[in-house]
Every structure is written in C-alpha cells, then in structure tokens.
Amino acid sequence: MTNQPISGNDLARFSGPQTFMRLPEAQDPAGLDAALIGVPMDIGTSWRSGTRFGPKQIREQSAMIRPYNVQTGAAPFDGLNLADLGDVAINTFSLSETIRIVENSYDRILRHPLIPLTLGGDHTLTLPVLRAVAKVHGPVALVHVDAHADINDEMFGMRECHGTVFRRAREEGLVDPRKTWQIGLRGTGYSADDFREAAGWGFHIRQAQQLWHQSLKPLAAEIREQIGDAPVYISFDIDSLDPAFAPGTGTPEIAGLTTPQAMELIRGLHGLTIVGCDLVEVSPPYDMAGTTALTAANLMFEMLSILPGVPFR
Amino acid sequence: MTNQPISGNDLARFSGPQTFMRLPEAQDPAGLDAALIGVPMDIGTSWRSGTRFGPKQIREQSAMIRPYNVQTGAAPFDGLNLADLGDVAINTFSLSETIRIVENSYDRILRHPLIPLTLGGDHTLTLPVLRAVAKVHGPVALVHVDAHADINDEMFGMRECHGTVFRRAREEGLVDPRKTWQIGLRGTGYSADDFREAAGWGFHIRQAQQLWHQSLKPLAAEIREQIGDAPVYISFDIDSLDPAFAPGTGTPEIAGLTTPQAMELIRGLHGLTIVGCDLVEVSPPYDMAGTTALTAANLMFEMLSILPGVPFR
Amino acid sequence: MTNQPISGNDLARFSGPQTFMRLPEAQDPAGLDAALIGVPMDIGTSWRSGTRFGPKQIREQSAMIRPYNVQTGAAPFDGLNLADLGDVAINTFSLSETIRIVENSYDRILRHPLIPLTLGGDHTLTLPVLRAVAKVHGPVALVHVDAHADINDEMFGMRECHGTVFRRAREEGLVDPRKTWQIGLRGTGYSADDFREAAGWGFHIRQAQQLWHQSLKPLAAEIREQIGDAPVYISFDIDSLDPAFAPGTGTPEIAGLTTPQAMELIRGLHGLTIVGCDLVEVSPPYDMAGTTALTAANLMFEMLSILPGVPFR
Amino acid sequence: MTNQPISGNDLARFSGPQTFMRLPEAQDPAGLDAALIGVPMDIGTSWRSGTRFGPKQIREQSAMIRPYNVQTGAAPFDGLNLADLGDVAINTFSLSETIRIVENSYDRILRHPLIPLTLGGDHTLTLPVLRAVAKVHGPVALVHVDAHADINDEMFGMRECHGTVFRRAREEGLVDPRKTWQIGLRGTGYSADDFREAAGWGFHIRQAQQLWHQSLKPLAAEIREQIGDAPVYISFDIDSLDPAFAPGTGTPEIAGLTTPQAMELIRGLHGLTIVGCDLVEVSPPYDMAGTTALTAANLMFEMLSILPGVPFR
C-alpha cells in the first residue's frame, strides 16, 4: 500500500502536518516513485521578493486537495508511492551557493529513480534542477509555461538568476531546443530579438496573445505529438497565469493565461514521459486570500495526475 | 406603492441603513411578495470559516446597486413589494440547533405567500430552508450552482453540514431529482462515484470543465424548458465562481465559472416559477477588496430580477 | 536622442525616481511629444474614495514596464520624446476649484504641441482636460471605456463630478457625438433611458454583455474606420475591467471586460490621430496586491504605443 | 422603559441591525436623552481619505459592546433613553454644502433637548455641530483630544476644512477659549506659533510628550475642576491615539496617547455638564483588523457613560 494523503474526513483540513496534501514526510527517497521537494528561495528575484515562503504556503493550501482527480479520473496515489521530502537547505544569503546546493541535493535524490516535483521558490531553482535531471536523462524536452522567456544572458552581471535560466539550460545542453515550448510569454521587453533569438534556437514560442479566448487542448495535443517519448520536464511559472488568477507573484504581467487554460494544457500532456516538474514564483506576501498558492497546489496536483504510472478509474 | 430602495441620489451610498439595497427593514412578512433574510452562520464549514459575516457584508456592498436592471429591462421594485427581514437568530454554538431554528423561522415566514431570498452563511442553511419550502410547495425543481456537489453522506459523523445538503434533500423528498441541476462542479474528490451516484438519481450534472470558454445561455434554455412550470428553488454557492471573481469564500476551487456566465445562467432562467433563492458561502475575512460580497449582492439582484411578477420596461 | 526610461538592467526596479516608467521628470513641456501628468483627486467619487493616491501607485507599478512593446513591435521611445510632468496642484477641498485648476493647467501645457497622457484620479478630471483639448483641436472623437456612461445630469445637485462628465462634454461641444464610443457599460440603473438617451445623441454604446466571450479586434476595427482621421481622445476608466482584473477602484461593477479585451481594443486603434488619453479611477486602498495599478500602468503604455509617430520594429 | 441595545445573548453579535450597539433606529428625536448620529464624510481630509466609511465601521464594531460599564459602574441605558438617528444626508461632492447641511440637521435635532453623539467622518464636521450646539448653549467649554490643533487659518484657501475647525470655533464664539483644552498635540509643524498662538487665546495645550508614561487622571481632575458646571463639548479625534492603537486614520502621528490614557481622561470627566460629543477621523480602508473602529466605538461608549443622568450601580 502506498503512502496516502490524510483525508479531510479523518482529520479537519486545518489540522495535521504541513506537507503537500498532508502526505507523509520522508527523509529518504528510497522506494518513492515521485516526491515533493521545497526550494524556499527569493534572492534570485528582480522586482518583488517573498517567494521564500512559497513552499510553506503551497503546502498549507494543498490541504484542500482530495486524492482523486474527479475531472480526469486520475488516481495518483493508487499507483505511485509519493512523499514530501521537505525543503532543500538553501543558503539565503548567496545565490550562487544556493544554486550549488540545489544541484547537489538533487544529484543525491536522483540516485533513486524518482520524479522530483519541486515547489518554489524563484525560478532560478530550475537551472540546478535541470542540471541534475540532465545528468540522469540527458537533454530533456521542456514545457516551460511562463509570462517571461527567462533567456537573458545576464542581469546585473549575474549569469544565473531567475531571468537567465533557459539560455543557460540550452547552452549547457540540458534541454533539447527543438523539443522546447515556451507558453504564455508576454509583457514588455527591450528589442524584437527578445523572442526571435530563441525561436532561432528551435524553441517553440506561444505568446499569450496567440492563446487568448481559446482552449489549449489543441496546443497540448501538438506538443504531445512532437515530443513523442522523449523525457520531458515541465517548468510552470505561476506568473504565466493572469494576475486575476495569481496575484501573489513577484513579476506579474497582465493579460495572461486562465486557470482553465492551464488545466487543459497540463491534462493534455498526459502520456508523456515526464521526468520532473516544478511550480515556481508563488510569493505569499502578495497573495492576500491565498488563491495563488491554492492555484499552485492544484496545478502541481494536475501535473502529479499525469505522471507515468498513474492509474485512471 | 411598493417599498423602494433608497436612491444613491438621495443619500450617499456609504450612508443609511445596512439592509439589502437599503430597502426598508420589516419585522412582519405580511404583504411582502419577496423578502431578504440573513442566515449568518459558519459552523457548518470544513476549511476556512468567516461566513457568519456574509449577510452583513453582502448588504454593505448592495448599497451600490440601483433599482433598475438596465441590461435586461427588469424593474423588480415596480411590481413586487420587498423588504429586508433581517437575520435569523441562529445559535452560533450548535449546528443542529441552528438547523432547527432556521427551519422554524422559515415555517413562520412562509405562512405568508412570499419568496424567500436568503443571504448566507454557509451552505448548510439550504437544507432547513428547503424543508420549509417543500412543506409549502412539495418537492421542488432545483438549480444548484456550486463547485461542490454537497452530497456526502456524512462528514465527521454529521449528517447535516455544508457538504451533505443535497443528499439529504433528495432522501427527504425535498427536491425532484429529475428536475435538479448541479452546475459548476469541479475540484478533487475521493472516487469516481462522486458525481456518478447523483447522476443515477436523475441529477443533471454540468461540471465546470464542460462549460469553460462558452456562454451559458444554451444551458439556461435547456433547464428552463425541462423544468417547465414546476416550482423551482435556486441555490447559488459563490464558490461556483472562479476564485479570481470570488476569492472570499471558505472552500475555493480553481478553474470555475465567470461572472458573465453566472449572469447568463440566471437571466436565462427568467420565466420559471421561482419559489426561493439563496446566495451562500461569502466569507468576508478572505474578501479583502469586497468584490466577492459585491458579486453576491449583484447575483442576488439578478435572481430578484427574474422572480415571477417582475415587470420589464 | 529622446528621453529614455531607466532600464531595469541599470537600476533595480524597486529603486529610482517614482515617475512613469522612471522617465525623466520635466517642469517644462517644451520639446515634448507627449507627457505623463498626474491628477491626484478623489473628491468627485460617489462610493469608495482613495483615487487621490492613483497617480503615485500607477507610477510605482510602472517600474516593471520595459521600453519595447514586444507584442506589437511598437518602440515609443525611439520616436517620441516623453517626460513625466508630475502632478497638477489640485485643491483637495473643492471639486469646482480643482476642475478650474486642471483646465488652466492643461491650457498652459497645451500651448505646446504635445499629447497629454493623464493618470487619475477620479473621472471628473476628464471634463476639464477635454475643455482644454477642445480649445486646441475642436470637438474630438471619443473612445470612452467604462462600466458607467457618466452622463447623469447632476448628482446631489452638482453638475460636475465623476458621473456627469460626458453629458457635459456633449453639451459643451467638446466631443463629436457621432464619433463617440462608450464601451463596457453595465451595472444597474434607474430607467431604460440610461443608455437610450445617449444613443439618441449619436453615441455608439457597446454594453459589456454584448462583448462577453469575444475578441474586441472587430470592434476596434469598426471604430478606427468610422473615426477616420478625426482627432481622438481616449478616456479609459479602469472600472471598465472586471473587478477580477481591477479590484482597486471606487465603483466596481461585476461582469466586465478582461485585460486581453482591453489590449485588443487599444492596439486596434493604432493609426488614429490620438490627441490625448487618460487612465482614471485607480483606488490604491482597495488594490491590495497592486495589480490594478499594474494594469493601469500597462494600459497607459499600450495607449502610448499607438500614438502618432511611434515607430514599429 | 428606555430603548435597550440588543443583547449578545439574544442575537449573535454578527447579526441584527447595524446601529450603534444595535440600539433601535429612530427617525424622530422626540423623547430621546441622547442620540447617535453619523456624519459620513471625508472630503475635508488632507492626506488619506476613507473616513466616509467611519460611521458604518464604528457601528459594526460596536456590536461587541455590552450595556453595562463594569469598570466604572455606569449603566447608561438604565437612566437615559437613546437611539441611533442614522446618518446626516451630506453632499459628498461639496464640502461647503455639507457643512451647511450638517448645521441645519443639528439645528433641527437640537430643537429637542438631547445630547448629540456624533460618529465621523472627518473633523470638519465638528464646526457645524458646534455652531448648532452654541445656538442652544452659548459658547461651550471644550475638551479637544487630537494629535493636531486644527487651528490653521486656511488650507488651500479654504477656511473650513478638517484643519481649521477650532480657529473658526473661537472666532465665532462657539467655544470659551479659557475653558478649552487641547490634549495629545504632537507631530510636526511650520513655526513655533503653531501652539503658542492658541495658548495666547487661553487654550490649555497639553502636548503628547507632556503626557507620555503617565496616568491622565490628574489632568482629568484639573479639567473637571476648572470647567465647573459650564456646558462642555468633547471632540475626540481618533488620531490623538498612537497609531499602534489606532492605525485606521487619515493623518496619523507617532508617539501619541494610549487607550488606557484615553479611558482615564474620559472617565475622569464624569460630573461635567456634557452637551455633546463626537468621535472623528476613523478611516476603515486603513483599519485592516477593525481595531480602530472598535476603539472608537468603545470610547464613544465611555463618553456615553459619563453623560449627565447616567446612573451608577
């Protein structure tokens, strides 16, 4: 019998451990099929901080989620053994040191054949996670949902922060650029190259404005077909969503995706060989009613619902 | 001449009595065609509390509403005599006692041939209200708009709380299951039976995901046709709306209905023999800018605008 | 070389002057093609106040905006010389005196051939601005985006406040009624004449409910064609947006426009001879996470991006 | 039997009418010994607005207050007949018009021999109230508790706003300057005359810094003795309190009075011939947890507890 979340019928939702969905906490990754990991950092952010409290808040809101995905039929806890591995012991005063620690931590975790599900934390964390993932799987296909391309060459002279992740990932061969999608991009920029350059690398860019007023099922189908059976990493920046749906983030951009679109997109990726997922940039000080963290928790549950090996009933 | 709301041109909106739309308060239901009634309770809630302040906050925000429904032409106060009957004197320490008090109060009120318009309060209140309504009208058709089906058999051993209302209502013959619609359902659950069982009773289930990206006018037309001239009760749980539109509620679920959809649905029910309406689950402590209560007040006005006897001009 | 915003790569976004997009502040309008001007007032509001802090908050949030409009290709600072002229020194105790001061200030500014871009402040300000604009350009075409028609004859006996602006503007010949659009109207009213009368003057009314679930590109195209090369003023009341997108305003109305719609509308007006724009009714005390001000800042940037003379690349 | 507040044991505190302490609302002042009156205005404020919602919020928080003053033994409702007369129908667009309306309203009310207890609203309201009071009682002794002296000659050319009240009151002979106390003054100013001039008129100035770390019982005793049996008006600006105790106000000044000091002061004035009281400058948008309004409600109850005719038991 696999680990199970505590049911809201057994223990009131405002009680119990503050793990993701009130799953058991584990120290040891052995025997797990997938695991939640928090990376509570915000020193890689450029506008509003606060994402250091993201993992805490997402876990708190996740107490609302029940174990069965009624809408899709997925029953992740029937087939997979999951646990919450707690937080990486980042160094809150040093971005470079934190990046190193995250990579090392994931190297250790990925000695076990599990799928890491990361709760951020600012988007910088995706770089060391991808480094660890690529050591295991080679260059991965990437579904990157974000308001921003995060492909700056540097910011304030730093080559590794939340705005440079995917340029680095490509340079280092962590991702397969021809199997990389960037979805939800918008906001303002500095030049027409902002998106063109990545397109030149092979990245598939889907700006938010191309997606307004429509279902994302067709896009998901297209991605699924083109990625085939390559190993895939999903990096979900909560600011891909419109601030109406996700106000609690550090660099919000208006006119973004809706939560129905986000769910269609994730659900439509079912069948892919997912090897890792993250949900980043939730900033609780700007999330007055907790809805951003609630949204993040649910989207993580949706990603969890499409992992390889999840049964449907 | 019927009771009229105080006009914003006669008295500044931030002034005056805190009744719904600043209508006269009445102690005696005699002579009224419909009446607003508050049921300020939250001890039937399972996650975040606070709905005990719902009626107060909805009334405060209702001061913004003007008496004529420009968008539909409805002029409810031209044809109906309305008043605000204030709050039911619930027992804040006992859920079962409160359920009993609400039923008794509505029994007394419904000795008069008026349409009760209830401001909640948590969804538990709908059960005793339906009991009183069914004594007058027999089993009613039901339009239940909600993120949740509220058909648990029990929660923590309790058979009457905000999550069991509609199973009880069916068991007790308060509603006609073949004329019952549940609209906006979503979120997570425990098994595939969560929705299937109610479908087996005859309930018409419309999950939120079936309604994304589309107008609800066709659905409203379908309901109107199938219900015909049966007496109808509308129970509107504000959490049917997406948290972007209604963050101030106790058990929010992402990817819900939009306010345009809610208005299309309600307006499309015009012509039905409505015998009661409620608007529940507004939780002011989580409604920082007051928009959830404002939304609730407006949706109640929309329901009021389709009552039998309302003239259009 | 024209004035440039401070780049987020040169100075962290939470630093520097609190001008719009951290543009240089100017005392003297000479040499400017367009200019930001704050009118920090709220004594013309009828429900919740607080718009007096609107200009401050919009400027603060505008620090997030980068100079190039990636989505449309507009590069406003390549072609136009802009500055922030600071705030009009309004009289916070007297509405009539403030109206006089605003008109005088704009008269002085418009001795120079620049396009005024006004940050409000309550909607009353548009009346004196239009008076100054009409002295220069004659009656202008008007694109008025708002939840409200703002065509009352008086409120509490006052003929000039935020609810009477466009009746006055028409009476005084400041706008060409046959080239006037009112977009996003909704909410409740007092009689069927609320919208009919203005239609009789020639105003083109597009209620919000006519626009739900659809792109506004066709509407923008229609407006652009019918206005032709007449001088145009755009008055954008942030409450035209749904409160999900813009909670921080004084008289919110549910079921409004979305931000994608707002952007489609503004972008679709490119090519018109715009002679002035305003963005009004942002009320920071009700804008907990700053998203309303962020939205306002971005919409002003979108209006700035379609000004005559802006190059695209 | 006099009017009684609704008991929290009869009706849950979050229920019932939103009158002060849930007293009966009255239209007619006849037969009342004292009455609550709201003056919901904020257009006389110079920094943050929002006091227009003060009366509403104070009334909401007053639901917590029980009828007997355990700490002093006062039982106001045993001896006095009180009611809530609702709000004055101010003109929210015109300060001068509002001042005129308030004076007229109080003239009408004071045809009856009652003590007006005013809930503000900004401090401007005290001027027209004092005009009406002085018509009945002649120049009154004044206990003015405030962070500010409010004795400017004008602000932005206006001679009547929240910063000029007590200069006007003295000029017009509404108060007896030798029996006028200003308590709690602090903050910054423009010249040494800020306080000296009023001292020259006879005003007794007690700056906050003279009162730090000490009981106000001696001060109250001194005032009581010097005023003797002259008619007295108490004007209590909530910003006299330190922002730790009363953050929800428009022009907060640090290092102010504490609530124990406020209670000692008011209680120590028992025995004076009080002819009117007000509690002003509560601004709900800045009162996140409601404690400022709660404090205001309690201080009004304390003033009510020392009115002539209140029995002690």
Added chain:
Amino acid sequence: MTNQPISGNDLARFSGPQTFMRLPEAQDPAGLDAALIGVPMDIGTSWRSGTRFGPKQIREQSAMIRPYNVQTGAAPFDGLNLADLGDVAINTFSLSETIRIVENSYDRILRHPLIPLTLGGDHTLTLPVLRAVAKVHGPVALVHVDAHADINDEMFGMRECHGTVFRRAREEGLVDPRKTWQIGLRGTGYSADDFREAAGWGFHIRQAQQLWHQSLKPLAAEIREQIGDAPVYISFDIDSLDPAFAPGTGTPEIAGLTTPQAMELIRGLHGLTIVGCDLVEVSPPYDMAGTTALTAANLMFEMLSILPGVPFR
C-alpha cells in the same frame, strides 16, 4: 540528549517542518517531559471566528524563536525532552463532540507524566483539558490571563463554550477557587455581578485598569507566594493583551495588557509547580502581519521556560 529545535543557522527559518519551534513531531508521548498539542477549533466563539487556524499560525511564527532565553537564562531544551504531538482530531461541526474528543485525547496523553502545552483554538478547549488535568492532579491552582472572566452560566443555552469555561471548572472542582487568579479583565458587561460573583467564590480578580502603567512583577510575586507548591495550570487568552499588541483575535477589548507586562507576569511565576499551560484565541484571518501569532509563540516559549526542571545558565 533531548529533542532540539532545528537551528536557524542549520536551516533557513522559512524552511522545515511546521512544528512548534521546528521541534521533532512525535506520535507517542512516552519519554517526553512536556509536549506541544494543537487544538484547532473555532466553533466555540461568539464574535469573529478563525481560531481554527491558530495552531498552524503559531507554529509558523515560532520558527523565529531560538532555544535559549537570553533574558532569563532559561535553557529549556537542556533539561526537558519536548516534542510536538500535532493536533487533536476535533470534530469541526460539533462543539460538544469536540469537547469530548479533547478530554479523551488528553486522558490518553496524560497517562504519561508530561506537561501539556496547548495551542488554541478558542478558549472552550481549556475546559476538557482541565478535566483531564484534574483527574491526574486534583483541583489545580489557576492563573487565568484574559480580557474576559469566561464565567457565564450559559450562552444561547449552551453550558460549554468559550464564555463559560471557568464557572464550569469551579462547579466541577477542577480548580481551587482560592488559588485562582483572573488577570487583565476588562470590557463591558451586563451587571455589577460580572466580577463580584467570582470574587465571592474566592477568585482573585485583577482588572486591567488596576494594572495600567505598572510592572506586573509584584503581582507575580504575590501569586507565587500564595500558590506555594500546589499544582498550577496557566491559561493564557491572547485577548488579555491590548489589540495594539494582539489584533488577531476574535473578541478584542481595548486598553489591555502590554507584552512587557505579560512577560513579567509569566517570568515571575517561575518556581511554581506548573502542570499545564495553554495559549488560546489567536485568530489568523485578523492577524495581517502575523504579530499576534508571533506574540503567542513567544509567550508559549516563556511559559515553557519556567516549567519545573528547566535549567538556567
């Protein structure tokens, strides 16, 4: 070696398990000298709810506390073995059932000779805890710090809720009335008997007004002397503090204790034979900046610092 909190130098404070002070969580009380226990309930509250989230929020804020009490020299973790036992599985829909569950849970826990340190939750919980404690220790001396006496006979017909605890405790012989102190009482009431009756039972009443402007060291010394070596229970209602220090509570009363007074009181009780402590009535939805929960966490740490067996260095 006893259990130790995780140090902020080993793991960033915003990381790690959400136990009190990040102590180990335990299922089994065996071997513990004292234990933290959460009782997350709010259905016993009469005004604002929300205390169901109290244990969660106190634990979150407790991450700031370091293990050594620098101000007193206490080193609790040097001498005592502590753990966090998590939350009691209350029934959120039934107050009477919850009271029964809490008593049973504490009966089970107190089979082990440990000191229970309870995190509330509303004050109702103290009744079943005292029942369990008295079974072990007989009638205990009581230090009850609160704005309210909580000695009603019933509320809404209920004999067991947050306002009746200490009348029940005395009736049932759970406390020794001659060794019972009630400290910080204030607010308003219904009759002079409110405090007199309990004084007649032998309770020592110290109203807040008797304590304003002074150190509580003398009071603590008096209590310590009179209690001698009797077993003592400390029940600390956070609303004993002034709302300036503790806004996040359900029934705040102005003019209360300060945090220095609270610390002097608790520290002054060192040497007593403490057999249990609770900290109740923290309501997070009204605790915007988290300072109430932070205060609660620190006061619990102060109580923990005076437990029998704690070494000082």
Added chain:
Amino acid sequence: MTNQPISGNDLARFSGPQTFMRLPEAQDPAGLDAALIGVPMDIGTSWRSGTRFGPKQIREQSAMIRPYNVQTGAAPFDGLNLADLGDVAINTFSLSETIRIVENSYDRILRHPLIPLTLGGDHTLTLPVLRAVAKVHGPVALVHVDAHADINDEMFGMRECHGTVFRRAREEGLVDPRKTWQIGLRGTGYSADDFREAAGWGFHIRQAQQLWHQSLKPLAAEIREQIGDAPVYISFDIDSLDPAFAPGTGTPEIAGLTTPQAMELIRGLHGLTIVGCDLVEVSPPYDMAGTTALTAANLMFEMLSILPGVPFR
C-alpha cells in the same frame, strides 16, 4: 536659501516627487550639509524579506512631515542644506557585490563634507556605510538601537549579512567599542554569551527589559555625556520598536521599545557630533497601514533635527 521640502499647503501631500519630505532630488552632493540616500536591499535578511521596498515606502510616508519640529523647536531646514540623493544602484542578486557597491558609493559621496542619512534596506548596509564613514572620521562612537545585537560571527558561512554587522565593525576598527551602545536588545538566543561577549569588548548593552515602563531621557543623558565630542554614528533598526508600533519588519521581536522612548532617546542625543545616521529594516509587505514606514520617516526627521548646525527657534 537652502533647499526646502514642498509644503503641504502648496501641494497636496499625495502629490509631488517621492523624495524624502519632498525635498529636491540631487545628483551631486556638492554643497549639501546632509543628504538622504536610499539603499533598497533585502537579500541580507534571514526571515521575512521585503526591505528592498523600504526606501520607497519611507519616502512616501514622509510626505506627512512638516519642516519644523514643534516639540523640540528644531528647524533643520533653516540651517542645513539637504537633498535626497536617490538610491544606491545595488546588485539585487549578490550580497557581497552590493556591499562593495555601497561602500564605493559612500566613498564618493563622502568626498564632500556631508552627513549621510541612509534609508534601508536591511541592516547589512550599515557595514559598508561604516567602512566609508570610518575612512573619513576614524573609529566612531556608535548608538545602535535594535532588538538584535547583530554580532554573529557568521550565518550560513557568510561573514557579512544583517546579523554580523557589528562584530565586523569592531574587528575592523570602524567603531570605538567603549563608546558603543546597543539599546533595545531582546528576543531569544543560543547561549549566555550572546550579550556577554560584546560587553567584554566594552559595548554598553541596554536590554529592552531594562527599559520597560520608563523614560529614556536618563539613558540619553548618560550616552551624551560619555561620548562627549567624539564623532557618532546612529544606526536605528526599526525592529528595536515593539511590533505594535512597527509591525512591518522582517525579524520582529515582542516586548520592545515604544515610539515615545525612541523619540526621547534621539532627542536626548542632541549636542553630539553626529556624522551619519541610518534607519533600516522597514519591510513594506508586512506594513499594511503604512505606520511602520511613517514611524521610520518621523524617526529619521528626529535624527535630522539633532544634527550639528540645526538651529532651534
């Protein structure tokens, strides 16, 4: 004539530039006697972030301050020429780089004989500022007001962050330990050495608990006498104040100083040869009503009021 703040009588307080007290902004320090400088950083914080917005928010709230210190008679702008030099262009991704930039910036500024008045930003900034100051003045006397000693040797292996400042300052000979006061210390720690070690260096420690319930005038007099005419730096961490007065900070500790105490302390230092001041650790996301920033602005004005050369009238 020196630079003057814009008067609230000339321009409404919610208008105008967002400089400190709406002073002129300057690029060039030449000719200034003292200058405001912002250091908007938060990456040196260990618990809650957000101080990067401190300078912005302090400046916004400073608009309330008038130029004359009525309570002390100080008229700083009569005698000194001040300006706001804006923000240091810190590197938000690198703490060590930011420390370097701040030192270099202050080196440049201090080529001019002015007194730097720094608005933080987290406390880390004081280290590079002291380095620059000591190059000009040699080891300075220090008045350090804080809840924390900030004398850790390292945190997470970092020797320079907000918790190590004053150990480094002493090691580097930036301060004269025998003329160093640490005032307001409290909170919890790791060992008895936490305060003892610094006492051994000669630091004068005044814990908060030694200062409860009393005036700080005697302490200020003692400091003034012992420092004599040595150059003095004042470093004021806003968390020295009790969270009731200053909730908006990153590492709040309960039972701290009051604002009257803070003002007595600063005013009592008049006459010292002050060579620099800072006000740090204001975190706006946790400062809901703006009172922390208001307090910070006023305390900076008090420090400004005691600078050498300020005339009194």
